[in-house]
Amino acid sequence: MRDYKGKNCIVFGANSVVGMEISASLSQGGANLGLIDLDSYKHDALVENVGHPGATVAYKTVLSGRKDSFKEAVDGIVNDLGSVDYLICAFYLEEERKKRDPDDLDVDTWDELLKEWVLNYFLVTKTVVPYMIQRKAGRIVFVNTTTGYTGEGEGEGELTGGGSVYECACSSGITGMMTSIARDIIPKGISVNGIALGPNYEDNMERVIWATDLWLSGICEYACAQILRLY
Amino acid sequence: MDLKDKVSLVTGGAGGIGVKICEKLAALGSFVYVCDIKEATELVDRINAKYQEPRASAAKCDIANKKDVEATYRRIAEQRGGVDILINNAAVYGPSKAHHFPEISYEDFIKTIQIDLSGAVYCTLLAIPHMKQKGWGRIIFTAAPMSSSGIPSPYLAGKAGFIGLTKYLSQKFSQDGIRTFALALRHVDTPLIRKVIASRGRDVEEGVEAMHKKSLTGKMITPEEIADIYAHFILTCPPGLSGTVILAEGGITYLR
Numbered sequence: 001m002r003d004y005k006g007k008n009c010i011v012f013g014a015n016s017v018v019g020m021e022i023s024a025s026l027s028q029g030g031a032n033l034g035l036i037d038l039d040s041y042k043h044d045a046l047v048e049n050v051g052h053p054g055a056t057v058a059y060k061t062v063l064s065g066r067k068d069s070f071k072e073a074v075d076g077i078v079n080d081l082g083s084v085d086y087l088i089c090a091f092y093l094e095e096e097r098k099k100r101d102p103d104d105l106d107v108d109t110w111d112e113l114l115k116e117w118v119l120n121y122f123l124v125t126k127t128v129v130p131y132m133i134q135r136k137a138g139r140i141v142f143v144n145t146t147t148g149y150t151g152e153g154e155g156e157g158e159l160t161g162g163g164s165v166y167e168c169a170c171s172s173g174i175t176g177m178m179t180s181i182a183r184d185i186i187p188k189g190i191s192v193n194g195i196a197l198g199p200n201y202e203d204n205m206e207r208v209i210w211a212t213d214l215w216l217s218g219i220c221e222y223a224c225a226q227i228l229r230l231y
Numbered sequence: 232m233d234l235k236d237k238v239s240l241v242t243g244g245a246g247g248i249g250v251k252i253c254e255k256l257a258a259l260g261s262f263v264y265v266c267d268i269k270e271a272t273e274l275v276d277r278i279n280a281k282y283q284e285p286r287a288s289a290a291k292c293d294i295a296n297k298k299d300v301e302a303t304y305r306r307i308a309e310q311r312g313g314v315d316i317l318i319n320n321a322a323v324y325g326p327s328k329a330h331h332f333p334e335i336s337y338e339d340f341i342k343t344i345q346i347d348l349s350g351a352v353y354c355t356l357l358a359i360p361h362m363k364q365k366g367w368g369r370i371i372f373t374a375a376p377m378s379s380s381g382i383p384s385p386y387l388a389g390k391a392g393f394i395g396l397t398k399y400l401s402q403k404f405s406q407d408g409i410r411t412f413a414l415a416l417r418h419v420d421t422p423l424i425r426k427v428i429a430s431r432g433r434d435v436e437e438g439v440e441a442m443h444k445k446s447l448t449g450k451m452i453t454p455e456e457i458a459d460i461y462a463h464f465i466l467t468c469p470p471g472l473s474g475t476v477i478l479a480e481g482g483i484t485y486l487r
Contacts, residue, residue: 067337105356107297114349118388122340129333148391151398151474165356165403168395173348175377176391180384184332 002213005030008081009216010074012036012124013091014050014059017202018143022088023050025209032056034077034084036124037091038064038116056081065115067123074127083135086216087128089121090143092197105165113166118173129185138190141215143208146196146229148172171196175227182225191215194227201230232466234261238307240314242294242354243321245271247421248373251454252318254278255462257286261316264290264307266354294321294350295342304357313361316465319351319393320373324423325383327430332384340385347389355396359404368409369465372397373457376415376478390415394476401474410473412464417480418442420451446481 009026013019014035023033027050035050039061050057058080060073078084125140132138146152148171175194182192193215195208211228214220239256243249244265253263257278263286265271271289278287288310292303307314323346324330326339355370362368374397375382375390397413404411418424420439428438443450460479 105359107301107353107356110349110352110356111297114344118344119337119341122384123337126333126335126337133333147399148395149398151395151400151402165396165399166352168399169348169352169392170395172377172395173344173388173392176375177384177388179377179391180382180387181332183381184384 002029002217004216007031007085008034008083009086009088010034010036010077010084010124010128011088011090012120013089013143015039016090016092018092018197018205018208019088019090020050021205021208022090022143022212025212026050026086026088027052027055027057030055031086032081033058034074034081035059036062036073036077038062038120062120062124065119065123067127070120070123070127074124074131078131084128084131085138087125087132087138087140088143088212089124089141091117091120092143110166110169113170117170118177121174122177125181129190132190133185133188136189139216139218140190140192141212142174142178142192142194144174144178144194144196144227145171146198146231148175149196149229152199178227179225186224191221191224193220193223193225196227196229198229198231204230234259234316234465237261237315238264238311238313239316239318240264240266240290240303240307240354240358241318241320242266242292242350243373244290244318245269245274246321247423248419248454248457249318249320250274251458252320252461253287255458256316256318256465257282259462259466261286262311263287264303264314266290266292266294266303267321268293294354295345297349297353300350300353300357308361313365314358315362315365315367316369316371317354317358318371318373318461319354320371321350322347322373322386322389324427325386330383335383335385343383343385344389347386348392351389351393352396355400359400359409362409363404363407366408368404368407369468370397370400370409370411371461371464372411372413374413374415374476375417376480397476398474405470405473410464410468410470412461412468412473413476414457414460415476415478415480416452416457417483418445418451419457420453424451445483447483448481451481452479
């Protein structure tokens with residue numbers, strides 16, 4: 001485990017399995033956490049589980065797709081923590097996947113997922129980055145899925161991603177967005193890299209934590225817009 | 232094989248690349264709906280004047296508006312049964328100013344991604360039931376490499392989003408006779424690229440020449456060449472090649 005003492009980290013999607021695991025790992029390494037999600041249902045358990053003695057843990061809920069809501073949440077966290085060193089975008093779709101019918105071709109469902117995933121990633125990043133620019137430093141990790149590369153969208157087998165047409169489009173869309181953002185802000189001292197979760201990622205969480213550590217630690221200081229695909 | 236009895240819908244059909252695609256598909260015998268937010272009457276008249284029977288119709292539509300897209304599909308279903316060939320070609324580059332991150336506004340991001348990605352998703356999802364029913368369909372995406380640099384984030388999110396879509400759809404609907412394909416482009420010799428150069432305050436001809444030189448082939452791909460590639464795919468694609476994404480950007484992405 002890496003030493004994150006004194007580092008302030010915002011985790012968007014803190015309620016997701018991957019968000020919670022990353023938050024817990026950062027906290028065990030000594031980081032102060034600002035946790036953001038669309039939902040408050042796991043709030044108490046989350047704060048209790050991830051908070052380590054002596055560290056600050058702030059929790060905010062946001063309204064999906066609402067920039068005023070994101071601004072209020074991020075401003076509040078920065079006020080509590082003092083600054084932001086890292087941003088992890090870890091909103092993930094395990095709950096979504098369960099309720100999606102792979103044969104569903106509904107345009108309204110697309111609108112919903114685009115907002116919850118792509119637009120919210122954009123919003124939280126856009127809201128946090130000005131604080132990083134002020135300090136000319138910051139590291140951002142986008143958690144994504146491999147379905148954007150493979151298109152493997154259905155089934156239960158090991159080689160399938162288990163997603164939907166919406167997830168595959170959002171996933172590769174996020175990769176494109178991340179690449180563009182990374183190239184725009186790396187001259188300002190901020191790195192942006194990604195992790196693409198493969199099937200059965202919940203059984204391989206140590207690899208997710210390893211990848212997160214890699215991007216946050218600065219070991220790969222010159223990596224820009226790179227994605228570790230965890231098949 | 233020709234495309235008689237096939238109905239095509241080309242989004243962005245009245246733009247630089249779209250015009251050549253529409254002309255090519257019509258030349259192969261398809262009936263083409265020129266889908267664009269702009270007027271396409273001139274193009275439609277030009278195409279129809281070439282042939283004895285009508286081969287084109289304007290489908291004025293804001294693809295960012297799903298109600299508009301649904302109405303367009305209803306009209307096509309009533310007139311011609313449905314869409315057999317869908318070319319997801321429409322795109323906007325994003326705001327001319329403040330398109331870099333984090334300056335780009337949330338409103339501009341949404342506006343751009345709604346056209347560049349959601350529009351294609353709406354068109355695709357609405358096309359599939361008819362294609363499945365007929366056991367034949369072609370869906371093509373005018374995409375971009377995921378790693379293109381200096382391109383606004385919503386534009387690249389949309390274009391890269393096509394790659395996941397192409398791959399998913401090919402696997403999901405291959406047994407229904409539906410084939411998908413994406414052509415990932417960087418610089419294309421179109422009026423749009425001239426507009427982008429001009430918007431950056433550069434001399435347009437010098438800028439175009441510089442763009443040609445960036446490509447290892449010494450020239451940008453043209454809309455005619457893109458139309459030829461699409462026609463080749465539509466006419467000949469074997470099942471095993473469905474879901475393919477071809478980089479057609481003169482070697483810039485990996486070799487420069």
